[in-house]
Amino acid sequence: MSLTFAPATDAAIPLYVVPADGRDAWLDSQPERVRIWAEANGFDASLGKVLTVPSETGALALAAVGYGDAAARARTRFALARAQAALPEATYRLAGDLTAEDRDEAALGWLLSRYRFGRYKGEGSPGAALIAPDGVDAARLEAIAAGEAFTRDLINTPAADMGPDALEEAIRDLAGDFGAEVQAIVGDELLDANFPMIHAVGRAASAQPRLIELLWGDSGPTLTLVGKGVCFDTGGLNIKSGASMGLMKKDMGGAATVLGLAQTIMQLKLPLQLRVLIPAVENAISGAAFRPQDILTSRKGLTVEINNTDAEGRLVLADALALADEAPPDLLISMATLTGAARVAVGPDIAPFYATEPALADAIRAGAETVADPVWQLPYHAPYEEMIEPGIADLDNAPKGGFAGSITAALFLRRFVTETPRYAHFDIYGWQPAPAPARPKGGVGQGARAILQALPGLLEL
Template sequence: MTLTFATQTDAAIPLYLIEKDAGDALSALPKPAQTWASANGFDGGLGQCLVVPSASGEVEMALVGLGTAKARNRKRFGAVAARGKLPEGVYQLASSHSDQITQEFALGWLLEGYRFDRYATQSAPKAQLVAPAGVDATRLETIAGGEVATRDLINTPAEDMGPDELELAVRKLAEAHGATISTIMGKALLDQNFPMVHAVGRAATRAPRLIDMRWGDEGPTLTLVGKGVCFDTGGLNLKPGASMGLMKKDMGGAATVLGLAQMIMALGLKLRLRVLIPAVENAVAGNAFRPGDILTSRKGLTVEINNTDAEGRLVLADALALADEETPDLIVSMATLTGAARVAVGPDLSPFYATETTDADALRNGAQSSADPVWELPFWDPYEAMIEPGIADLDNAPKGGFAGSITAALFLRRFVTDTPRYVHFDIYGWNPTAAPGRPKGGVGMGARALLDALPDLLEL
């Protein structure tokens, strides 16, 4: 699916965005339109939509409510819900607003058009928008394209999105943008020292692998690491059925870094990009890794397995160790890693950890400008003892139930020892309830914030 703006046309229908808290918000409209709006109870409430007819009964203009600043803050992209209520046609923004409001509305309009239609026809809204004056249409379309890629990958069930298919998706992305790709899979993972990727994925019928994509030959270095657990049964610590139902989304970290990589490459940013994805299935078989096993990682650190359902940090650890060997300017990992993060901040916010305060500040700024909310959690050093079991260097699932997201982040940080700047996102990757610009299903989290923050993060 491609999300784009409409081509400019003289027949475009004027579209007015009405802010409810902007004084006499309707005063800029022609008098007949003001009368029509008042008669129909239109006052600019968030998501309100009203078509104003001409004397001959045709669509003369359309009004969309932006609500109050408080309402917009509570429901980002809320105004674009009107897209599905507008009759078919090409619309052009006719009212003036702040750059933030205009850009957010334009991006939300594009994202509202997404439908996952691989298995069943899904009707998309037929109203089209000409790119508003002052917005970078190419950039917004590129961002929307990356989000489409992420959503499609997450929404695809594991039967059609295992390690093989995830690798194929990376290969297609690499081919489209002139990137290079290499893959280490199966027993070769042991030969080339990725023992934890192999251990987690060895019980599955589809071979585990480490996917490595590179792009760009100038500028600062950025390495993205995405958790690619294509399905997670929990292993021998088997999940109950209710918890297993959404586990096709457990490769949401990989899907999100691939969507971000697509944005970076399509925009031609001057940086050297590396994407690492450990792609596995956590399955149950006679050769599955067991509770009580002690694994030796690529870094040489030993890990006691106290829960086979805490597998994501194991495959990420080997990939992070590889990333760290090149000491890039910045390493970012993204993963649907812990239920603790979801409980702490819910499905909308992207919790993140940063070793440098300036990087955290840049991400907060990027989140605000891109309408992609994030929230910083701490690498809390006093909890380091919780991930040290004594019998091995590290514990993959500390007992007690406290600070589950923080201890997982501390675990991952142990594998980034030579690269000073490391950011980790513990995302949910799924929208449980349909919302404007965010249909129910897979969703990218943190990618837009990262993209907007890159100029500050890497001095681009």
């Protein structure tokens, strides 16, 4: 689905953005019939309240959306996006006194609200359209929306149609759109190429495991993105319950999010060299499945004791991160739907992240605040290192006790990044559990806009 702004037209319906404390002043500026109509319809300018006003002939003349007060706006991201679903299908132009930041959020939220996942039942109408507001970078917002739509489509597609082979095909299609290069190491070739943990996790599935690499750009600073591509996770021999397995098509949400970010970077033609690494597997059950108490030797040479086959994401990421670290980029970022502990800590709406440098963390936080993409830094807490050291191997993939699960997973991954100074890891959820403005129930990207916003300062673009 194309998430773009409508072409400018004089026939566009004005959409007034009215804060609660400016309602009376706005009404005073309108003709008497508008004031009477607003009063009759109880338009109080509360956040998200929509008013449509007919002309004397009954056609839609104008619309207004309440902007509430500062306290209400602080509790709702993309508040104005509520209007997109509530308004009659037409083309609108924003009217009202909004800050540049508010215009950007309103415009992006509107685009994201037009997303529909229609692979299996048709997309349906995307609803009301918006002309790009004055002062916004329309091309940038459209690129961000396109990347987010790609992420959502990948996550929303069930594993029967989005296994490791289909994910590779999607990446090749993406590369073809932007002139990028793709190569993949598949099946037993992973052993020959020294990716033993990717192979071990995926070898039990009918679709062969693989490491997919996308390369784009030939000049500028280097950025490597690594995304967990577990296309379905049964839990392996430590099988999940039915309830816990229900959303496991989203266990490739890290891969989907970095691919959406990669699309945005390429569409915007940012002056950098991009490398994307996706270890794509299905954690399945068969006679070939890896077992609890197995000890795997990683690409890095570190040995890993398997104490839970359901902690597989860190295993495939570890081999991919080791490869990334062999040619240290200027910035390395990994994203994964890695731990339930992260969800317990911050809920589904916030993306916790870890950073090896304070300046890197500061840039990500600042970017997140600017683009309404909430993140929260968690610590690489050194005293917990002993929790991931089992005694008979270098590392434990599932420390006992359940404490600090997201932190111990991040510490595990950091052991495979020893040559790259600037490394950030995101432990995302990748799923919107209930509809919200600009975010329908289903797959969702997290952290990508924050990273994109931070890149110019981090890489001196």
